[in-house]
Amino acid sequence: MTENKLHILLIEDNPGDARLIKEMLSESTLQYSVGHSQTLSDGLEKLNSTHFDAIFLDFNLPDCEGLDSIPRIKKAAPKTPIVMLTGLDDENTAVCALRTGAQDYLVKGKIDIDALARSLRYSIERKRAEGEIETYNKRLEILVHERTKELVSANEEIQTANELLENIFSNVHVLLAYMDTDFNFIRVNNRYAEADGHVPEFFIGKNHFALYPNEENEAIFRKVAETGETFFVRAKPFRYAEHPERGTTFRDWSLRAVKDEYGKVSGLVLSLIDVTQNIMLYEELLRTDHLASIGKLAAGVAHEINNPINGVINYAQILLNRCDTESKEHEIAGRIIKESDRIAGIVSNLLTFARDKKEAKRPTDLKAVLSDSLALMETQLRKNGARLNVHLPDDLREVVANHQQIQQVFLNVISNASYALNRKYPSAHEDKVLEITGMRTELEDKPYVRMIFHDHGSGIPAGILDRIMAPFFTTKSGDDGTGLGLSICHGIINDHEGKIRVESVEGAFTRIIIDLPAL
Template identity: 50%
Template sequence: MFQSDSHHYKISISVKLSIILVLGMVMIFGVIGVLNLRLQRSHLMDGVYQNADQVSDIIKRGTRLSMLKNERGRIYQTVKDFAQEPGILKIRIYNKEGRISFSTEPNEMGKEVDVHAEACVVCHAGPLPSANAPIFERARDYRNEEGRHVLGVISPIKSDESCVSAACHAHSADKQVLGVLDVIMQLDKVDTSQHENETRYLYFMGLAITAICLLLIIFIYLMVYRPVNEIVEGTKRVAGGDLDFKINIKSRDEIGGLASSFNSMAEGLKKSQHQLLSAKAYTDNIIRSMSNSLVVVDQDALIRKVNKATCELLEYSPNELIGKPLRMIFAGGYFDDVGLSELPIKHFDISVETTYLSKSGKKIPVLFSGSIVRDDQDKIQGVVCMAQDVSWQTEAMHAGHLTALGELAAGVAHEINNPINSIINFAQIMIDELQRGATLTEEIPTTIIKEGDRVSGIVSSLLSFARERERVKTPVSIYEVLQETLALTETQLIKDGIKLEAVVPHTLPEINGEFQQLQQVFINIINNARFALNEKYPAANPDKILAIFAMPGSLEGRPAVEIIFHDHGTGIPTHIINKVMNPFFSTKPAGIGTGLGLAISHGIITDHNGKIAIESNEGSFTRIIISLPTTPEREAV
C-alpha cells in the first residue's frame, strides 16, 4: 500500500481511507463505550442506593418496637446483628443534637460529629433532611479515613402518634424527625465488579474494533487497493505500449465501471494505433514506391528522411544523407550555409528546374519543388522537397529538336535550291555577256546579291534554331519568336499547298522565357497541323488553311499573351483528346513521329508557368491555345 520513489514515500488512498475509517470507528466506539460505562455505573449505583435505603428501612422496622418500649439494649443488639451482614461497614444512630447515641464502633458513641466532614456534610450543610427526601439527597459517596470507598445513607427516624404516647416520649408532638439512622456500606465489591465489567467491556470492545478494523482493511484491500493498483498498473502498461493488457475487474460498482472504461480506452487506443501503423505503413509504402525523389529537411535545412528513389538517383545510402545539409545534393549555388528558417519562403514555394549532384559527380537535371511544414504557431518545422528526374525529358527535347531540325533542313534545302539556281543562272549570263564583250548592267549583280542574301537569311535562321543555347529565361517577344518560326516553316507550308493566315501584332508584351524552347513548341504544333491538313487534303484545297493568332489575354487573373493555332485538318477523336500530351502517345502511323512532341511542348509551357489547351472536333478542326504570363515588373530591391 506504500509506494516510494527516489525522494519520498507516498501513502496510497487505501491506507488513507483505512486510517480515517479506523480512527473514526475507534472514536465513535470510544465515546459510546464511555457513555455506556457511565450509564452502567449509574444503574449499578442506583441499585446500591436502593439496597442501602432498604437496609435502613429494615433496621428501623426491626428496632421500632424496642424504641417504643425504650429497650435500648435490645435496639443496640439488633443493630449489631444487622451490621454483621456482608457489605455493611457500620451503623450509627444520631440524636436530635447530632450526637452519636449508638454506633457499631463503640468508641464513637457519645461523640458529636464534625458537621464539615464528608460523612456529615449531607446532613449538616443545611437543615435536617426532610422525612420524605429522596435517596439521592440522603446518600453520600466518599472515601473514609482508611481510604476505603464507602456509601453512607442517612434515614430519618420519624415521629408518629405511637411515639408521642410511648414511654420514651421526650419531645413535643409537632416534632417529626427524632433522629437519624446512618448506614455505612462498603463499595469494594461494587468497585471490583464495576472494574471487572469495564475490563470485560473494553476487552470485548477491543476485540470488536480489531475484528471490524481487520474486516475494513480486508474490504478496502479487496475492493479499493487491489483494483486501484491494478488500474494503476494498467495505465503503466498501456503507457509502455502494451495495449493488449486488460484489467480483470468484474464488479458492478464505480471501480468496475472505471476498469471497463479503461479497457475500452485501451481497445480504442489499440485500434487507433493499428490504424496509425497501417496509415504509416501505407504512407511509407507510397514513399518507397515513388518514382520521384523525396527529401524531408528540418528547420536547419538538415536532411531527416529520404526515399528509395532519392538514394538510387543520387547513389547514396540513407545513412550517408541523413543529418547532412540539403545543399550537398545540389550541383552548387542553390543553398548557402544559413538555416532554413532564415531563407526566403520563395526559395521553397516554387517549382524550379535545377540540377542535383550524385555521389559519383554526375549532374542530374531535376524539376524541384518544396512545401513548407509549419506547426500550430505557424513556425517553420521543415520542408518536404520533391524532385523529378527530367533527364529523359531533356534528351527527348533534344531528340525532338533534332527531328524538327531534320524536317526543317529538308524544307530549307528545297527553298535554298531556287535562289542558288537563280544565282547560277545569273552568273552564267554574266560569263556569257563578258565573253561577248558586252557591258554588264546593274540588274544582274543586284539580283545575285539579293538571292545570296535570301540564302544567307534562311541559313542563319536554321543555324539559330540548331544552335544549343544556354537555358536561361529572359524577356522574349512572341512576335520575334513566331517570325523566325514562320521563316523556317513557311516554305514547307507553301510546298504542301497550305495557306497561312497569321495575325501577330508586334506590340504584344514580352514574356519571360527561352527563345529556342518556345520556337521548338511552335514548330512542333505547326508540323502537327501540316500532317493533319495533308491527311485530310492530300491535294490543294481552299480549306487547307493554318491560322495563327496572337493577342493579349489573361491567365489566372494575371496579364498574359495568348497564341492560337487553328487548322481544319482531321481533328482528334474525343476519347483520346486527354491522352495526346502523354509521353510516347501518337495518332500518327508507326514510324512517323515519336509521340513526344506535345508532351515536350506541354512540359516547356508548364516550365514557363503557362498553360496549353486543346479543342478539337474529329474530322473538322483542331485548335491549340497557349497562354503565357507576361513579364512582371521588377520587384523593388
C-alpha cells in the first residue's frame, strides 16, 4: 500500500454490482485504482503479477462458490486483506468468512459510500496489524527460542554443577551436616551417616542433641546460632554412645552459620575431620624421638659397661683356669662369668631395642621374641615378688613380623601386667602371677598364633575398658604412664594384620590376647 493511492482488486461476476462498487469508490475521498476480474482464476492471475492493497471478493463466482475462494486467495496473496461481498445477510456466514481469513463482510444492497470506505480502511489496517503481530510473533518466537536455548544451556550447567556439588558433598572425606537453628538435621552426607552406622535419610528431621546429648556442645551451637560467629576446635575427642567398642576418635570440627540475604542466621553447617590417624602418627614421632634419645644413652652405657664387663669376664676366666675344679674359688669364678654374661646380654638387648631398626618383616619365632623380652623384664618381676608361668608349645608356628616391633608390644604388655600386680599386691603373694601362653588357632579359616598375657592384678574398670587403646588414655597416676603404650601396640599389631583385644574384671584379672597371622 502506498501512502496516497490504493490498488484494489475487485473479483465480481455481476456487472451491475461491480459498477456500483466502482461508483461508490469514486465518490469517496480515497485515492485508488481498481483492477477487475469476473472469475476467481482471473483474479488469481492478477494477484500473481500485480501487488494489490485490498481485495473485494464476491461470495459466489462462476468457478468457485462460497467460502472456498478465501483460502485460495490467501495462498496467492497472504498479506493482502480480503473484504467478502455477498447478497446473504447471514450472521453465521459472516462469522465463518472472518474465521476463514476475510477481514470484513459486507452485504450487497446495504452498502453505502462511508461503509465501503470504512470497511476498506479497517480491513487494510487490520491486515497491517495482523502482519505486524505476525512479525512480532516471529521475532518473539526467535527470542523465545534463543532464550530457551540459553535457559536449557544454563539449566544443564546448573544441573552439572549441582551433580558435581552433590558428588563432592556425598563423597568428600569431611563429615558434613546441615541443620536448622533449632539443630534439627536437614541434610547429612554419606560420610557423616556412615560414621554412625546409618544411612543419610535416618538423620532428616531428628534433633542433633537428641541423638548426641552434650551440654557443652549445645551451648556452643546456641552461641553460633545467636551470634553468627564461626566456632572451630582441633582434635576434639568424641565417643559414640551407641558404639562404645569404637573407643575415642579425635576430630577437627567447625560450626558455621548460614545467613540469608538480610544477614539473619537461617541454618548451621557442621563439618568434622577425623584426625585420629594424625594423632597416632604424632605419638609415633614422639616415641621414635624418645627411642632415639634412649639409643644414644644406651650406646654410651653399653660402651662404658661392656669394657669393664669384658675385663671382669677375662679375669674370672683366668681364675677359673687356675683353680681346682672342686674348689670354692672355681665355683665363685664360674658364677662371676655367668652373671657377667647376663649383664652383657641385658646391655645388648637394651641397645638392640633402643635402636628401633626399621627392618622388613620376616619369618619370626615368637618364642625368641618373648625370650628377649623376658631377659629385660624377668629380674624386675621376680624382685617385685611376682611369679612367671610361661607355656609355649615346641611346635608353635612362626609369623611374618618385625622382631623389634613385636618385642616392643610384649615389653609394654608385660610392664602393664607388672604394674597391675604391684597395685593389687605391693609385696609377694601366691596369686601375684603373670601367665604367658602361646597356642595355634584359626580366624576366618586362616592360621594364627595366639599369645595370651594373663595377670591376676588389679584389673580394669568396665566403664573405661573400651578406651584403653585410645591415645593418651592411661589409668596410671603421675609419671607412671603417658597413655601411649597400648595405642602404639594396637597400631603395631594392626600393621602386622593381627588383632589385639583386652578382657578384664576389675579387682580380679586382665587378659591381653594377641593374634598374629601364622606361616
